[in-house]
Amino acid sequence: MSVPTVGPRDVPALVRAHAREDVVGVARVLRERHGHLVRIAVPRGPTAYLVTHPEDVERVLRSEPERFGYYTGDAASDFDRALGDTVVSLTEASGGWLERLRALAPEFRRASIEPKAPGLADAAAEAYAEHAGERVDSLRLARVASLRMLGRWLFGPDVRRHEEAVVEAVTTLRGAFKRRNLTVRGAVAGALGVGGDEADIEAAIGTLESVAAALVARRVASPDDYDDALATWLTRPDPVTGEPLAPATVEREAVGMVVAGFATLSAGLSWAIHALARRPELQARLAAEAERSALFGGEVEGSTADQLPLADAVWSEAIRLYPPLPLFGRQVAEPVRFRGHALDPGALALVSPYVTGRDPAFWSSSERFDPARWRGPTERPEFAFYPFGGGRHACLGEAVATAEARVALAALCRDYRLRSPIAGARPEFSVTLQPDRALPVRLDPR
Numbered sequence: 001m002s003v004p005t006v007g008p009r010d011v012p013a014l015v016r017a018h019a020r021e022d023v024v025g026v027a028r029v030l031r032e033r034h035g036h037l038v039r040i041a042v043p044r045g046p047t048a049y050l051v052t053h054p055e056d057v058e059r060v061l062r063s064e065p066e067r068f069g070y071y072t073g074d075a076a077s078d079f080d081r082a083l084g085d086t087v088v089s090l091t092e093a094s095g096g097w098l099e100r101l102r103a104l105a106p107e108f109r110r111a112s113i114e115p116k117a118p119g120l121a122d123a124a125a126e127a128y129a130e131h132a133g134e135r136v137d138s139l140r141l142a143r144v145a146s147l148r149m150l151g152r153w154l155f156g157p158d159v160r161r162h163e164e165a166v167v168e169a170v171t172t173l174r175g176a177f178k179r180r181n182l183t184v185r186g187a188v189a190g191a192l193g194v195g196g197d198e199a200d201i202e203a204a205i206g207t208l209e210s211v212a213a214a215l216v217a218r219r220v221a222s223p224d225d226y227d228d229a230l231a232t233w234l235t236r237p238d239p240v241t242g243e244p245l246a247p248a249t250v251e252r253e254a255v256g257m258v259v260a261g262f263a264t265l266s267a268g269l270s271w272a273i274h275a276l277a278r279r280p281e282l283q284a285r286l287a288a289e290a291e292r293s294a295l296f297g298g299e300v301e302g303s304t305a306d307q308l309p310l311a312d313a314v315w316s317e318a319i320r321l322y323p324p325l326p327l328f329g330r331q332v333a334e335p336v337r338f339r340g341h342a343l344d345p346g347a348l349a350l351v352s353p354y355v356t357g358r359d360p361a362f363w364s365s366s367e368r369f370d371p372a373r374w375r376g377p378t379e380r381p382e383f384a385f386y387p388f389g390g391g392r393h394a395c396l397g398e399a400v401a402t403a404e405a406r407v408a409l410a411a412l413c414r415d416y417r418l419r420s421p422i423a424g425a426r427p428e429f430s431v432t433l434q435p436d437r438a439l440p441v442r443l444d445p446r
């Protein structure tokens, strides 16, 4: 029995039949029609397999790393330009990844982020206050809050003076997160007729590089004035080499962190904010939870997860339905069998937290936004939910993004009543998954 295959003749028909669907919507149709393993054979680019069963996803991302490497074909030049020689792009095969991870990782640990929660809450509240009483696009609101929080955690307050430039550059760079994602666009999205505009990438990267250079130069000139992650990376000796990272390396990593962390977090938050704006009762419960938390002056202590379980559930539910990176993948390096079928070496194995996260086989009422499903223990397989990937190359920023999201949603509902006249938007995939139209939200101070 061969793997269910969609070929060059099926793809145009599929796109026509689902013209209103985005690539992720088409991927869902493939899963619904053909099951958990679908072969996509297109004229240009490598053969791809859409792999969406949690057991198979776990093999691709975590348990069989030697069989699934990083894509090394074309479609990587913009990516290399943006993220070359950073922890996002380095791999076991390229070398240097583990050493870089060792230098950077402490600042990403939960234990080093949680104490920063009060500062993150202030940063988010400050961003919202600029829109108090106004109607603002949820994505715009999410972007300002995300950048302020990332800035507070990573760069210190002086990133503020570069804010406009960074927001603009990252918006442009939405097309260049990382090689394995560009791959997806080159090999699948392109084949499915969804083009991308890469024209301004060069200028946007130039902007980010000059902002990073300015931030690093200030820290090199007066190291004692800063105690943020950047300053730490410039001064902390590596346990093995005894040397801190070179300023040029820290500059590149700073660009990489912004590209990897900003568009993803803000895309996820925009969906969560809009979902709240349509649910006054949920907002009220979140506001009450925030009031009870020590973070906002109440009695409940502990980690952000302990203090803000409902905010955590709202965030999980938002990124289950709208995972910021909905489709990414690996390249099959060795012969391997899935569901009784042999996969061709050299082919792409695409995984999709979007498709698996909405699969009725693993989620009851899978389309419904229902934070209550995150209460208590669950029988679900671990890889039914993998918005942050998994295994060795799982998202380094997961703890940062999760703490920031909890705090950002709690701060918003504590201070404002939200309303939106728009029922929803379609997800649009261009590396990150964003609403395909503006979702205006009104912020009325409580």
Ligand code: HEM
Pocket (backbone or CB within 6 Å): 087, 088, 089, 180, 257, 258, 260, 261, 262, 264, 265, 268, 323, 324, 325, 328, 329, 386, 387, 388, 389, 390, 392, 393, 394, 395, 396, 397, 398, 400, 401
């Ligand atoms: C909601 C927010 C975020 C989501 C959904 C997300 C998702 C992901 C995913 C799925 C991967 C793995 C991709 C793959 O396996 O090919 C990844 C990798 C990565 N992410 Fe995130 N991310 C988020 C936020 C962040 C933030 C805030 C940062 C840093 C400030 C960050 C830094 C990274 C890095 C450095 C990697 C590469 C890790 C490695 O290859 O060793 N991410 N992210």
